[in-house]
Amino acid sequence: xxxSVRPAAAxxxxxxxxxxxxxxxxxxxxxxxxxxxxxxxxxxxxxxxKDVGAIEVDHRLAGLLVVGRGRRQWLVEEIxxxxxxxxxxxxxxxxxxxxxxxxxAAFQRGRQQALLLRxxxxxxxxxxxxxxxxxxxxxxxxxxxxxxSKRPAVRAPEHYDVRxxxxxxxxxxxxxxxxxxxxxARAEEVQRMVASKDGRVHLxxxxxxxxxxxxxxxxxxxxxxxxxxxxxxxxxxxGRALSAALMASLHAHGAIPYATAxxxxxxxxxxxxxxxxxxxxxxxxxxxPL
Numbered sequence: 401x402x403x404s405v406r407p408a409a410a411x412x413x414x415x416x417x418x419x420x421x422x423x424x425x426x427x428x429x430x431x432x433x434x435x436x437x438x439x440x441x442x443x444x445x446x447x448x449x450k451d452v453g454a455i456e457v458d459h460r461l462a463g464l465l466v467v468g469r470g471r472r473q474w475l476v477e478e479i480x481x482x483x484x485x486x487x488x489x490x491x492x493x494x495x496x497x498x499x500x501x502x503x504x505a506a507f508q509r510g511r512q513q514a515l516l517l518r519x520x521x522x523x524x525x526x527x528x529x530x531x532x533x534x535x536x537x538x539x540x541x542x543x544x545x546x547x548x549s550k551r552p553a554v555r556a557p558e559h560y561d562v563r564x565x566x567x568x569x570x571x572x573x574x575x576x577x578x579x580x581x582x583x584x585a586r587a588e589e590v591q592r593m594v595a596s597k598d599g600r601v602h603l604x605x606x607x608x609x610x611x612x613x614x615x616x617x618x619x620x621x622x623x624x625x626x627x628x629x630x631x632x633x634x635x636x637x638x639g640r641a642l643s644a645a646l647m648a649s650l651h652a653h654g655a656i657p658y659a660t661a662x663x664x665x666x667x668x669x670x671x672x673x674x675x676x677x678x679x680x681x682x683x684x685x686x687x688x689p690l
Contacts, residue, residue, distance in 0.1 A: 401458060401491060403498040405465055408452040413440035416454065416464050423480050423523070427680055428543045428658055430518070431466050431477045435624075435658060455481060455499070463525075465499075467506070474510055476503060476517040484525040495525070496532045504533075507690060514689050521682045535686035540663035543683070548676025550651040552644040556604065557637040560611070562645050565601035570594040572610050573601065580612075580628040590615045590626060600653070602645040604629070604638045614642035618655045625650070625657060643675050 408416060417438050420429070428435045431450075432442050446452060449470065455463030463481035467474060481495060507515045517535055519526025556562045565573060574591030581587045593599030593615045604612040612629035625646055629639045650657045659677060661668035 401494045402456075403495060404456045405453045405499070405502055406456065408443075408447065408454045408464075410444075412454050412461060413443050415461055416452075417443055419464055419480060419482055420478075422482070424520070424681075427545075428660075430541060430543070430660075430683055431468075435656075450477065455479075457481075457495070469510070473514070473516055474507060474512050476515070479517070479519070479526050479529065480523065481525040484528075492528065496529050500529055500532050503529075504688075504690065512690060514687050517686045517688075518683050519686065521684060527684070530684075530686040530688075533686075533688040535688040538685045538687045540685065541683040542661050542663055542669060542679050543681040544659045544661065544669075544672045544677035545680040546647060546657040546659075546675070546677050548647065551648050552676075554641055554645045554648070555637070556641045559606055560633075560636075560638055560641070561605045562641050563603055563605070564645075564649075565594050565603050565613070567595050569601075569603060569610075573603065573613055573615075576610055576613060576630065577628060580630055581626075586626070589617075590628075593617050600646060600649040602642050602649070604633075604642050606633065612638050612642055614639075614646040616646055616650055616655075616657075618650065618653050624659065639671065640675065647675070 417440050420438055426437055432438065432446055434442060443452065446466065451467045451469060453465035454461055455465055464478060466478040468477045484492065503515060515533065515535070517526065517530050519530060554562055570591050573594050574587065577587035577590040578584065590613065594601050596617060598617050598619060599615065600618060601613060601615040603610055611633040614625065614627040616625035627639050627643050647657055659672055661672060663669070
């Protein structure tokens with residue numbers, strides 16, 4: 401069996417997109433930060449920022465490899481081999497062995513201290529590869545999808561009010577977002593959503609004081625959102641009321657809300673389940689020191 405990995409070319413785009421769709425059948429794909437079916441243009445948007453490789457077996461296109469190198473730690477974001485489950489055991493062993501050797505060598509050339517691999521819980525090849533590498537579990541990314549009412553009741557806690565944001569709120573929303581969010585770029589994005597025609601932002605006040613926000617930007621294939629509440633006003637139902645207002649707004653514009661959370665986060669997953677979200681897909685993060 402001849403196994404090789406080469407840079408993906410334009411002529412591979414359609415076949416690789418079909419491979420991804422067959423493996424996942426829609427839903428949110430973390431590599432593409434996109435919800436729903438893919439098209440070849442999505443693959444080349446990713447290719448502009450990440451290394452997309454075509455896996456060939458006996459000179460036939462058989463799989464996909466995507467490596468993200470934008471941060472200090474590289475990440476194998478996606479690795480798929482078509483029909484891996486149906487192959488004879490010896491062929492499976494050969495594929496796993498040769499591709500693990502390829503990845504270890506590539507990460508070592510990149511002077512990485514560890515090989516970090518992400519694999520969906522349904523990705524038989526990715527999980528078998530991780531086991532062969534003796535990669536240890538580090539965390540899991542949970543993909544939640546909303547299954548609640550399209551018009552949830554918005555019940556603000558006593559002494560609080562929830563309303564839709566207007567353009568004049570942008571500066572104050574940005575200030576609160578920077579206070580409650582650890583990612584400055586994401587906070588700036590929330591401030592921009594207030595004035596965006598695609599933005600949906602709801603605010604919570606206690607008297608004249610802005611205490612929290614929920615924001616989303618509705619795009620084709622996306623319905624992701626963020627909620628933030630100042631420390632002194634948490635655990636009072638403010639976040640739940642803001643989220644309910646935003647869920648209704650997203651549904652009104654034809655977007656099915658979804659969310660992501662780390663499995664080891666003790667707050668995010670219970671909060672989402674209380675809002676009628678349930679897990680659609682799980683990505684495991686596995687690490688092997690080099």
